[in-house]
Amino acid sequence: MTAPNPALTLDLGDRSYPLYIDSNIIASTDIYRQHISGRNVLIVSDENTAPHYLPALTEALSGYRCTHLSLPAGEAHKTLATVSSIYDQLMTDRFDRNSTLIALGGGVVGDICGFAAATYQRGVRFIQVPTTLLAQVDSSVGGKTGVNHPMGKNMIGAFHQPACVIADMQTLTTLPERELKAGLAEVIKYGLIDDPEFFSWLETNLDNLLALEPASLTQAVTRCCENKARIVASDEREKGQRALLNLGHTFGHAIENACGYGVWLHGEAIAAGMCLAAQFSVALGHLPQSSLPTIESIFSKTGLPVTPPAEMTGKQCLDLMSRDKKVRDNVLTLVLMQGIGEAFLSNDYDQNILAKTLDSAFSGSTT
Amino acid sequence: MTAPNPALTLDLGDRSYPLYIDSNIIASTDIYRQHISGRNVLIVSDENTAPHYLPALTEALSGYRCTHLSLPAGEAHKTLATVSSIYDQLMTDRFDRNSTLIALGGGVVGDICGFAAATYQRGVRFIQVPTTLLAQVDSSVGGKTGVNHPMGKNMIGAFHQPACVIADMQTLTTLPERELKAGLAEVIKYGLIDDPEFFSWLETNLDNLLALEPASLTQAVTRCCENKARIVASDEREKGQRALLNLGHTFGHAIENACGYGVWLHGEAIAAGMCLAAQFSVALGHLPQSSLPTIESIFSKTGLPVTPPAEMTGKQCLDLMSRDKKVRDNVLTLVLMQGIGEAFLSNDYDQNILAKTLDSAFSGSTT
Numbered sequence: 001m002t003a004p005n006p007a008l009t010l011d012l013g014d015r016s017y018p019l020y021i022d023s024n025i026i027a028s029t030d031i032y033r034q035h036i037s038g039r040n041v042l043i044v045s046d047e048n049t050a051p052h053y054l055p056a057l058t059e060a061l062s063g064y065r066c067t068h069l070s071l072p073a074g075e076a077h078k079t080l081a082t083v084s085s086i087y088d089q090l091m092t093d094r095f096d097r098n099s100t101l102i103a104l105g106g107g108v109v110g111d112i113c114g115f116a117a118a119t120y121q122r123g124v125r126f127i128q129v130p131t132t133l134l135a136q137v138d139s140s141v142g143g144k145t146g147v148n149h150p151m152g153k154n155m156i157g158a159f160h161q162p163a164c165v166i167a168d169m170q171t172l173t174t175l176p177e178r179e180l181k182a183g184l185a186e187v188i189k190y191g192l193i194d195d196p197e198f199f200s201w202l203e204t205n206l207d208n209l210l211a212l213e214p215a216s217l218t219q220a221v222t223r224c225c226e227n228k229a230r231i232v233a234s235d236e237r238e239k240g241q242r243a244l245l246n247l248g249h250t251f252g253h254a255i256e257n258a259c260g261y262g263v264w265l266h267g268e269a270i271a272a273g274m275c276l277a278a279q280f281s282v283a284l285g286h287l288p289q290s291s292l293p294t295i296e297s298i299f300s301k302t303g304l305p306v307t308p309p310a311e312m313t314g315k316q317c318l319d320l321m322s323r324d325k326k327v328r329d330n331v332l333t334l335v336l337m338q339g340i341g342e343a344f345l346s347n348d349y350d351q352n353i354l355a356k357t358l359d360s361a362f363s364g365s366t367t
Numbered sequence: 368m369t370a371p372n373p374a375l376t377l378d379l380g381d382r383s384y385p386l387y388i389d390s391n392i393i394a395s396t397d398i399y400r401q402h403i404s405g406r407n408v409l410i411v412s413d414e415n416t417a418p419h420y421l422p423a424l425t426e427a428l429s430g431y432r433c434t435h436l437s438l439p440a441g442e443a444h445k446t447l448a449t450v451s452s453i454y455d456q457l458m459t460d461r462f463d464r465n466s467t468l469i470a471l472g473g474g475v476v477g478d479i480c481g482f483a484a485a486t487y488q489r490g491v492r493f494i495q496v497p498t499t500l501l502a503q504v505d506s507s508v509g510g511k512t513g514v515n516h517p518m519g520k521n522m523i524g525a526f527h528q529p530a531c532v533i534a535d536m537q538t539l540t541t542l543p544e545r546e547l548k549a550g551l552a553e554v555i556k557y558g559l560i561d562d563p564e565f566f567s568w569l570e571t572n573l574d575n576l577l578a579l580e581p582a583s584l585t586q587a588v589t590r591c592c593e594n595k596a597r598i599v600a601s602d603e604r605e606k607g608q609r610a611l612l613n614l615g616h617t618f619g620h621a622i623e624n625a626c627g628y629g630v631w632l633h634g635e636a637i638a639a640g641m642c643l644a645a646q647f648s649v650a651l652g653h654l655p656q657s658s659l660p661t662i663e664s665i666f667s668k669t670g671l672p673v674t675p676p677a678e679m680t681g682k683q684c685l686d687l688m689s690r691d692k693k694v695r696d697n698v699l700t701l702v703l704m705q706g707i708g709e710a711f712l713s714n715d716y717d718q719n720i721l722a723k724t725l726d727s728a729f730s731g732s733t734t
Contacts, residue, residue, distance in 0.1 A: 091518040
């Protein structure tokens with residue numbers, strides 16, 4: 001049996017790597033064999049994912065010296081302390097620089113494991129095996145790794161590209177419905193950024209995706225990854241256009257932070273965040289008012305929130321946004337829209353209009 | 368007043384940077400102005416160094432929003448917890464991605480601060496201001512950053528090149544004599560690796576260096592940095608020849624680890640380590656027996672140890688060496704010598720001869 005062909009390649013010179021996107025590939029020994037370095041393999045997973053896929057993956061890697069670490073699940077554990085538990089296991093097992101880490105799980109597992117791989121012995125190889133839709137279309141691709149600081153999300157991290165990404169549609173069948181929907185927020189994001197044709201396709205095919213129809217899922221994940229690969233290849237270190245991928249994220253991170261990480265799922269927070277970005281774009285006169293219901297409608301139909309949490313205030317949101325990584329010398333760059341599929345970066349907007357938009361969008365506590 | 372010219376440039380394409388090596392340049396505003404990005408500057412120092420140089424440096428940077436963090440001194444504090452204290456200060460002070468860290472101190476401060484810079488918001492700019500001889504000739508140059516794991520030295524880290532290095536000979540006048548001598552171990556290392564002419568120069572000029580004669584110091588530090596810059600430029604990520612810079616370090620790290628970090632200074636441990644590497648090279652028939660007294664003599668004259676700690680055993684040393692980062696699939700690459708100024712890498716040596724050499728070199732506890 002030969003290894004399946006990759007769906008696409010992320011082109012980054014000598015750090016280029018393939019993305020495998022298909023059903024029933026998670027235990028394909030042939031894929032792993034091409035991308036593992038050395039004999040030592042540590043699979044990093046979490047308590048939710050391990051029971052489903054670890055047995056098959058471990059068997060597929062029976063030719064290696066393969067160990068496993070299961071992390072506590074959830075964004076609340078995306079901390080330096082959890083990374084430290086990976087270092088401890090690597091040291092205890094005497095893993096050398098020529099070892100391979102495999103991140104088996106969602107975005108949190110991938111970000112933590114990737115950061116451990118970036119910093120263990122100044123960098124070892126790792127493979128992303130994303131098992132959530134969100135991780136498959138976004139966090140597993142592009143080499144952003146890291147953890148949260150108590151005062152801000154993803155504030156500690158590194159760029160470290162994986163050796164390959166293996167996205168198996170089959171894993172989405174065991175995903176809780178709420179997480180599937182949260183992942184669709186990132187899928188819709190690609191349509192909004194610069195792919196209006198894909199946005200239309202999503203409007204037509206949303207039900208197939210919600211019904212986990214494998215061919216539709218493969219098509220959507222591949223399209224998202226093609227878009228992401230193109231943007232990352234042109235701007236690996238986010239000096240410019242890569243920041244478009246943060247559409248809705250500055251607002252969304254503020255929501256996640258205010259509620260406590262994990263209370264709102266990341267996808268839920270950025271769905272509301274994209275609606276806020278759209279409202280602000282309308283208020284500034286960039287986006288036609290008529291686009292707003294189209295945007296809110298696709299999120300609503302997906303079952304995602306289109307308004308921020310009731311207990312937050314606009315001021316609280318602004319304050320949290322000012323800590324964002326995209327702040328440069330006190331100016332916050334935001335991703336705005338001038339149409340569906342026409343997002344752009346702006347650091348030259350009216351602060352008063354931003355404050356007013358947020359004040360009216362966030363009801364705040366009225367007690 | 369214009370900025371002094373750099374003594375040399377480390378050539379790494381778009382990550383190239385200048386090295387300033389001279390007396391009385393530590394507070395040269397003109398140098399800093401060329402290399403600081405943004406308005407925010409955090410000076411990271413330690414309790415030993417700050418009292419000597421912080422006032423002048425702070426004054427030189429009075430045009431910036433400049434804050435300071437003083438770390439507890441010593442290798443024992445080169446931990447993830449100390450890095451975390453830097454993140455905390457950066458977050459509390461709301462430092463954005465366009466900020467600059469300045470590492471003011473010895474190798475420990477440079478390694479910790481560099482790692483914080485490598486990983487805060489996935490990488491911010493930093494400047495190395497090494498104030499020990501060891502840091503000036505070795506650790507501040509080449510972009511290796513990181514901290515220790517309780518089970519091994521420098522096991523957690525990243526490659527992150529500084530924006531420039533500012534080595535002021537004047538700072539060596541406040542260095543304890545023991546640390547000056549420890550730094551000379553790294554200086555001598557460059558002669559042993561591939562610069563026999565420099566080794567001879569050192570034999571002649573050792574007294575001038577020990578007497579802190581500024582012109583001799585500048586000459587020695589510049590020569591070491593030229594050698595290091597050449598080796599790093601050819602192999603930034605240590606896939607090959609850069610490992611030559613680890614001459615004596617695998618043995619030395621084992622000594623440091625066995626004694627507890629900081630009991631033997633790094634330079635002292637690698638001096639004994641280079642003597643062990645020489646003895647093993649003789650035992651293998653690579654190095655003439657007659658070179659041994661020449662090598663041991665220059666370390667002795669410097670006031671450095673030429674034998675390992677009495678309480679260690681050869682077995683203990685071997686065991687600790689097997690955890691080294693240069694282990695690849697259970698084989699440890701060592702730096703050996705076939706002459707003074709003719710070091711080479713080897714992973715194909717007789718393990719029994721290694722064990723025997725260590726058994727006779729390490730007396731061990733005889734109780």
